[in-house]
Every structure is written in structure tokens, then in C-alpha cells.
Amino acid sequence: MRVKYSKLLILALASTLCLVVIYSTLKDGVHPQRDLIEIQSITTDTNRKPTTTKVKPIIKKKSKNDTPLELPPLTISEDFMKYIPKNGAYWNRKLHSLLRQFDVAENQTREDPRHWFQCKPESFELLQTNIQDIQSYPPLYKDFLKGMECRDPPVVIDQPTKCESGNEAEQVFLLFAIKSTFNHFERRQAVRETWGREGSYDNGVQVRTVFLLGRSLQDDPNLDQLISLEAQQFRDLIVWDFEDSFYNLTLKEHVFFKWMLDNCPQASFVFKGDDDVFANTQAILNHLHSLEPAQASSLYTGQIISDAAPLRDQKIKYYVPQTFYEGPYPPYAGGGGFLFSGHLLPYLYHVSFYIPFFPIDDVYTGMCFKALGINPVKHSGFQTFDIREQDRENACVHNDLLLVHQRTPQQTMRLWRNMHSSMLTC
Template structure:
């Protein structure tokens, strides 16, 4: 037993000597290597930034860290509230791009808009019997019956708000692919039942969203010019119609040259070909878009549809429909207006909304039909919301 303890003592002796001798020395020994590494890393970063400035200025990764960050960057009223709702300054055109950039062919980003579409499903008398104060038009795919039914069961069923008539309609294009004829027959039957569908003879695709928006404006001009306001609203949005009407009947709300929503000021034109919203210099030479409200939901006074349609022949359309509206507004010398509170409109919120929050908004996006239905059920429960 004595021999075992003695051997154990000699085995542990070197470690005990190190600890007793200098407990701080290992930490000190790490300081110099860490300092050298950080100095080397900083030098490499500086060399890269100085040696390849063009490459970094043309890369959009820093603008796309997350939609949430991007959204707050360009809608923050503290950064730039934007000009008054009258005129906006001209956008300066930057110098030509570097010869090393080779944009993709422009025909992918422009599209033909012959302005000769016609309605194959229509409700031409919707505004004749009683002129609505507010017209809500929802662009939606022909096959998305679930979204249409959800809206009919929720905010689309609000027809008289604070004594103001509200009319909700859905805008569709033509179905494509296998089963298109069968789907079209279902659309026709749905129209006979609900009388709230508008359908034009353009192909219903993502890259035709601008065409869809222009056709919405055409319908408003020709079928409902006496209404006071119109709203284009996506099918995945919760809409608080009460708050929307309250905002519009406010005496401070303009009755002409008025477009509002979640307005983006100084939104950059993205040059990264891998980005969903990439546009080459040949399509748009400016570095920033004119101000525009995000496409998930924007409101306009009813004088604007005709004015916008009047300038569209002068502006070649791009497939980013909300940005294209901003280009039309700029040509008209009109700027969109920030809402009374930025929190009235929210896109892709990080957290689900509760009943109290839903009672304070105008429009907020949802992730699926079940969430929209749950929001509405929660919002309409009896009792105080907060």
C-alpha cells in the first residue's frame, strides 16, 4: 500500500508543480498568438476590400441577410420619411456598369402588354346598383379556391363598415397545364354561385403579375370609376377592414393622388443574378427604384387608376409589379404616402399576431389559409381585444 501511494505521488507530481508554479501562465501564452491571428485576419480583409471594390459593390448578399432586416432598412421612417404626396425629385442615372458584368438577356424581365385583354368572366354591374366607398380586389390563381373561400368567410364578408359600402372581388388569369379546361369549368361554376370573380385572358403566372395589376386598374376605370378608394390585396393577407375604413374616412386622408401602404423609400435595384428580384442595367439603369408601396396590399384614390393607365404606354413594364407602379407614379409626379403609422402594415412578421395586435393593424401577411382563419376567429371573438 505504501509503494502504491508513493508511485501515485510521483505520477501526479509534475501536474501539481505546473499548477502551483504559475496558474496564469497558460492564459498569458494565448494572448500573443490571438493578437497575431486577429492582425492577420484584419490585414486580409483590408486587402480584399481594396483590391476588389467593384465585386463587393455589385454583390447584394448584405441586402438579403433576411427579409425582416431588409424590410426595416427601407421602410424605417427615421431613415427617410420621403417627400410630400405631391412631387418627387428625379432619380439620377449612375455611370455605365463595368465591362466585366454580363447581364442576362432583357426579354426575361420585360414582357409584352398589348392592352387588348378582355374579360371572359366579369361582373360589370357590381358598382351600378350602389356605388361602393371601397373596392377590394384580390389577385389570385385560378386553382386557389381555398384562399378565396377563406376570404369570403372572413374579411371579404365585410360589406358595410361604418356606413360605407365595401365590395370584394377576385382577379384571375387563365389556368395552364394539364387539367386547365376542367379547372376553367370549375371557375365558371364558382362565378355563377358567388358572382365575385373577374377573369381576363392572360396566362396566370408569376411573371405576369404586372399584367394582372394593369387589368385590375382597367376594370376599376371602366366598371367602378365612382368609388372613392380601391385596394389591391394579396390572398394571403389578413385585413382589418374596420381600421382601413377608419383611416380612409379621416379628414386628413387625401382624396386624390393618394396611394399608401408599406412604402419603400430608396429601395435598391438588385444586381445579383441569383436574386429573385434581379434586374440588369439594360432594363433599369438607375440604382434605386422610385418610392412604391409593397405589393401585398396598397390603397389608392380612385382618380389614380386612370392616370396610371394613361402613362403606361410611356413606360415599358417590368415583372416586379409594385416597383412598376412606383415608376408610373414618378412619371406622374406623384409620390406614395406613408400610412399614419408604419405598424398598420406588416409583411412576413417573425411572430404570430395575437388578438390585441390584430385589432391595431390594417394588413398583415399570413403563412397559410389556416392562419388567416385562426386570426379572424381570434380577432372577432366577443370582448375587448386587449
């Protein structure tokens, strides 16, 4: 215990030092240039101690891997093409335009689709021509619309060896991919110390964890150096050069697919979720081991939202204007946490080029699976809308659950400790 607390004390002191450095750069109340920190070499080799790494401020860093990808041939489901109606809404028109391009493209080749789609920020004039009431859209929505074609931001902090292993038997079985933001250190640390612990589990299966981040927003305090320190210490942060706003979560999904193909293509399964969920790692592994081969290869499971439709109230977080999208949503797994097969990654990445970015990431993911002809499978162990209030501190109730949402870091630590207590009788 003394060693553990010593390490925490060292990290706290280092973090304090970084805060002093950051705030010493503030002059006359002006926010410093938001340049992230370049980490020259961050690895996930758990047998090595973090090395001293040269750190320097940068504005952008080119992707480490710009070589073309070899992707499998793609077929888009006829059901998906019929499910999204053709009408005058902007997104619907963009989708069916891309589907026509898909019909004429050489989609049966293994050619990397990125050369078809270059980042061309939409001009406001173009948007105003296509969306007559765009002046009534919220400002963040307008920003989202301008960047809908930009899909390949550079990686600023990477973990290229996260899934590497010299032994084929030790390939990653389950990767936890957790959406997070700069200022959520406590949440990440609670995940690291509980259900997101990396290592070898029953039957020798390997579990790894990464946290997915974009750049902090312009009005947020500059935590770049703290993030740099955290990345060096824990080797589990991936940071891309785009603003980490709610409407950019779909972009985060897309670039994560690409990162997986580059760095973790052999992972058997992926758990994608938020940093404020509580997951039952052993129950998840037990469920994955119970699957038949056919189930495992096409897995997409969680708490399934069916018969959903856009919400038209601007005061609601999930607001979607009628002139932007018109029609139902396909069934999808709630974005708080869901599981899918690693086998599907190249197909998901490929098909995501032909589906315009949508401002709600779990809906977008459901669209991608629907386009591949894969229907989500409901699992009662996923409780993304939480459980009864009187059961939320009951460790025995959680033994049969795979996920609950939402939990504070303190609740996560307490629940994990109680579930693994030798005194617990269920």
C-alpha cells in the first residue's frame, strides 16, 4: 500500500508542477496558443518503465501512417438504402448522393477510399443554398456542418504498440475503447484502477484499454502538459487534432476505426463506451466466451434503442433540425457502452465513407452496422439508462450486469471494491 500511495504522491506532485508551468504562461489574462504536446515515442510495453521523452509544443502533427489501406470489398445493404428515405432534408440528400457514387465506384476493389474523400470545409454560402433555414441552427451545429467532409485529422498523441505481442497466443481478446475528454482525469483513473485494468484474465485472454480524446475546447483551461504527462505515465491516451465537442463524437468514432486497423487489427472484440460507465469485465468476458463462432464474427450488442426518431426541440442535447434529417433512426446500441466484433472493423471503416457524418454518434454507428446488414442484438446486461435507484449500491445486483451508466469515479471505486470483497455473499 505504501508503494501505491508513493506513486500517487509522485504523480500528484508532477501534476502540480505542470499546473504551475501552464499558468505561468498566462499573460494579461490571454489564453496561450493551444498547441498540443508532441510525444515522440509512446508505447504500451508494460514491461518497461516510462522513459524520459522529448516534449515540444506543436500546432499539428502528421499521421504516422499515411500508407494506403487494403480493405475488403464492400456491399451496402439494400434494406439500409430503403430505410433512409429520399427527401429534401440535407443529410438525406447527401447520403443518397454518396450511395450513387458507391454504385459507380470501383467498390469491389481493395482500394483505400480516402483518396475519394478530401477535406473540403463547406462554405456558408453552399450550406445556405442547400439549407434555407440554416440561420436558425445553433452555432455548434453550423460548425459541425462546415466540417462534415473532414475525416482524417492527425494523431497528436499515439499508442502504436498498444496491441503488440510477440506471442500469437497473447493477441488482444478485448479492447476497451473509452471516449473521454481532457478534464476527465479522475474518471480515467477510476477506470484504470477497476474494470479497465489491462492484463491477462481467465484462460489467458488479454485485455487492453485506450482512452479516445480530441483537442480541448478554446474556452477550456489549457491542460496540454498535464495530458502529455498522463500519456507518458499510463500509455493509454490517443489524442487527435480536432475539437472534442459533442458533435465531433462521430468523427472520433471514424478515426478510431482507422486507428484500430493500423494498430490493433487482430483484436477479437471491442467495447466502446463512455468514461462514466461501470463495466463488469468478467461478465463481459464470460459472455464473449459463450458466443458461437457465427455470433462472434457479427457481434453488435448492447442496450438497443428501437423505433427512435429525431428530437426537434433546440433545448435538447440530441436536437436534429427537420431540414437537416428527416426519417426514422435505425435500431442502434446506446452509446454509453456496447460490444462489437473486431472482425467487422475494416467493413465499418470502409462503409463509414459512404454515410455522411451525423451529429449523434451512436445513431451514426447504428447506421454503419445497418448498412452492413447487421442488426443489433439486445442484451439485458447493458443498462445504459441505469437501474433502480435502490439497487445502485448493491454489489450482488451488479454481478449479472455487463454495464451501468452513469457512475462517478467514487461510486465506481466503491462498487468495484465491494464486488471483489472476500466478505461479499450473494
